[in-house]
Amino acid sequence: MxxxxxxxxxxxxxxxxxxxxxxxxxxxxxxxxxxxxxxxxxxxxxxxxxxxxxxxxxxxxxxxxxxxxxxxxxxxxxxxxxxxxxxxxxxxxxxxxxxxxxxxxxxxxxKGGAVASPPPHPQKQDLNTRLKQLINSAPVMLFMKGNRQEPRCGFSRQMVSILQEKNVSYSTFDILSDEEVRQGLKAFSNWPTYPQLYANGELLGGLDIVKELVETGELESQLPVQIKLEDRLKQLVNKAPVMLFMKGQPDAPRCGFSKTTVAILGETGVKYDTFDILSDNEVRQGLKTFSNWPTYPQLYVNGELIGGLDIIKELKESGELESTLKGDN
Missing domain, CATH: 3.40.30.10 (Glutaredoxin)
Structure with missing residues (x-):
């Protein structure tokens, strides 16, 4: 520096x-x-x-x-x-x-010279759309206070303990980090308290419901078949011929690098699918190790890592981007 x-x-x-x-x-x-x-x-x-x-x-x-x-x-x-x-x-x-x-x-x-008007803010994504994406971002999603390493209320701590004891693979969202999600999800799910546990996009309930399911032996039957993180990452990178792991969605990127990447890919006309890594911390951290690539966005073609924004820019400048996306290289 x-x-x-x-x-x-x-x-x-x-x-x-x-x-x-x-x-x-x-x-x-x-x-x-x-x-x-x-x-x-x-x-x-x-x-x-x-x-x-x-x-x-x-x-x-x-x-x-x-x-x-x-x-x-x-x-x-x-x-x-x-x-x-x-x-x-x-x-x-x-x-x-x-x-x-x-x-x-x-x-x-x-020296106090004239200033320009501040730049406009990007348009915010519809809340219900975002909530649906968050709920469906992992087979098992827990909306809690804090995270699994540091739960920030006793109910969340008990829920994490139950899921870990049952060896459940799950992702979390810290509702204390986003007041819009915290309030919006209460109305969306018609469930006034946290934590809230979802399986395959459907609300199972809060801590009391999960405890009842454990006592009756029904919890495992309410959850999707558990798969290892590595297997899940392999499925995700192969979900579509061209997969972009980014922050946010194409119509509402949540960082400048993702926004620039989406703009570049849009110019090619090649269809691609995306995954919002902000919605799933397990995928966000795990994919860095899986791909040996420390930053986002990450672009995959036919299950193989192409790289991040710098690589995408280089491919565009060399005229190779479109053929790479089509798997010709």
């Missing part, structure tokens, strides 16, 4: 930095470690940070995919992208690696 450039690793640190900056200009570089253009622009903001006339400006860099919540909020669709903040609010942006334009914007905005 260039001298004078602040690296941010958490949402909390990012929000604190904006608050502490007051009315001073904050220049945030949304970057990715695999993109050489980002390194070039890191060097540029490092030089700007040395300028005594810009001593009140704070230069910040964060990994766009790692802090997807911030990237989504600021409509980041590619790297490098720069967002300019004043008073905690976005006032301008610069897409791409253009050192001259970046320098001009920094100099102008630091």
């Amino acid at each position: 260039a001298a004078g450039v602040i690296e941010v690793d958490t949402v909390e640190d990012f929000n604190k930095l904006l608050n502490d900056a007051g009315g001073n200009l904050v220049v945030v570089h949304f970057a990715a470690p695999w993109a050489p253009q980002c390194q070039q622009m890191t060097d540029v903001i490092g030089e700007l940070a040395k300028d005594n006339q810009l001593s009140q400006v704070r230069f910040v860099q964060l990994e766009a995919e790692k802090l997807a919540e911030i990237s989504e909020k600021n409509n980041i669709i590619a790297v490098p992208t720069f967002i300019f903040f004043k008073g905690g609010k976005s006032v301008d942006r610069l897409d791409g690696a253009n050192a001259t334009d970046l320098t001009k914007k920094v100099q102008s905005l630091s």
Whole structure:
């Protein structure tokens, strides 16, 4: 990291930095470690940070995919992208690696120059559609407070204990992380409390119902046949000739990298299926090991990993993307 450039690793640190900056200009570089253009622009903001006339400006860099919540909020669709903040609010942006334009914007905005309107936010996905996708994202889905490693209420802790004791393979969603889902699912399922357990997209019930099923010996019969994670991942990557594992859905991507990938694939006209890795933490973490590829999105053709956004861009630039998607390569 260039001298004078602040690296941010958490949402909390990012929000604190904006608050502490007051009315001073904050220049945030949304970057990715695999993109050489980002390194070039890191060097540029490092030089700007040395300028005594810009001593009140704070230069910040964060990994766009790692802090997807911030990237989504600021409509980041590619790297490098720069967002300019004043008073905690976005006032301008610069897409791409253009050192001259970046320098001009920094100099102008630091002196109180005119600012552009903030970029529009992407359209939100319909809640019921999202709830259906979450419920059906795994054969057994548990909506709980916290996660299986750290349940955040006694009922959730008991439910996790039962499922683990019965060797049930299941995925979870932390309803404390998303108030919209937390409230919406109560109405959608007509079930007012948590945890809620679903099997094959159908609500089984809460802790009391699951306990009754255990006591009567009926729980196993209410659950789908359990398969190992590796077998499930193999099924998923082979679900369609072209499979994209992304954050969100094609009509509502939830990170800039996924949004850019969807746009590129759409230009080819080749049909593809998707899986929202935000809906299933077991798949999200397991696929990284399975494919030996640490980031998302991930593109598969005929069950074989092609790569992430950087590889897809290279294939597009070389004119090989469409033939690769068709399995000609």
